[in-house]
Amino acid sequence: DMKVTQMPRYLIKRMGENVLLECGQDMSHETMYWYRQDPGLGLQLIYISYDVDSNSEGDIPKGYRVSRKKREHFSLILDSAKTNQTSVYFCASSSPTGVNYAEQFFGPGTRLTVL
Amino acid sequence: GQQVKQSSPSLTVQEGGILILNCDYENDMFDYFAWYKKYPDNSPTLLISVRSNVDKREDGRFTVFLNKSGKHFSLHITASQPEDTAVYLCAAGMATGGNNKLTFGQGTVLSVIP
Numbered sequence: 613d614m615k616v617t618q619m620p621r622y623l624i625k626r627m628g629e630n631v632l633l634e635c636g637q638d639m640s641h642e643t644m645y646w647y648r649q650d651p652g653l654g655l656q657l658i659y660i661s662y663d664v665d666s667n668s669e670g671d672i673p674k675g676y677r678v679s680r681k682k683r684e685h686f687s688l689i690l691d692s693a694k695t696n697q698t699s700v701y702f703c704a705s706s707s708p709t710g711v712n713y714a715e716q717f718f719g720p721g722t723r724l725t726v727l
Numbered sequence: 728g729q730q731v732k733q734s735s736p737s738l739t740v741q742e743g744g745i746l747i748l749n750c751d752y753e754n755d756m757f758d759y760f761a762w763y764k765k766y767p768d769n770s771p772t773l774l775i776s777v778r779s780n781v782d783k784r785e786d787g788r789f790t791v792f793l794n795k796s797g798k799h800f801s802l803h804i805t806a807s808q809p810e811d812t813a814v815y816l817c818a819a820g821m822a823t824g825g826n827n828k829l830t831f832g833q834g835t836v837l838s839v840i841p
Contacts, residue, residue: 655816657830716771720770
């Protein structure tokens with residue numbers, strides 16, 4: 613069963629608190645992504661990971677960091693969350709060797725509110 | 728600036744009608760083009776994609792047309808149904824020597840009225 617999971621699904625934090633968003637996939641995909649989706653802006657890439665400990669900044673990495681210690685897990689960390697980081701965060705994975713090689717499989721999303 | 732742009736934030740069509748969603752891009756190195764569909768409170772899923780070696784790909788009621796010289800691609804949906812109501816996101820990337828990245832448009836909210 614091909615699946616990308618995200619935990620938690622909903623999270624409310626206060627400004628300045630640390631935030632940890634977790635993502636898992638069971639497809640052994642090499643590449644994983646973190647996006648945020650805001651109204652009128654579509655999906656914006658925060659970080660991309662090409663495999664364990666091989667991470668690169670996306671288009672909007674400021675205020676975020678990531679960790680990938682196992683191929684199936686990819687974490688997004690907000691150290692000292694800000695109110696403008698209130699958003700819906702999506703994790704995705706893909707494999708360059710797949711039939712539809714560039715297809716990205718998305719998790720259900722995490723709705724983060726920073727008060 | 729926005730590298731991939733969708734010209735219409737929203738569209739409404741009567742059930743059974745034909746509709747066209749448009750997407751423009753800036754990077755002429757892009758050679759992979761896709762449309763994702765997203766229901767409210769759900770994750771985006773791939774609807775249809777095309778590589779730049781063809782200018783059209785059809786899958787049932789859905790067809791992607793690619794105009795490389797115009798840096799434009801579109802999604803045509805025929806015989807629209809209420810279940811087509813969703814957000815449609817276009818995306819483009821570099822398949823050849825690429826970095827596994829897709830750049831997404833802002834999305835078009837489609838409403839199909841019964």
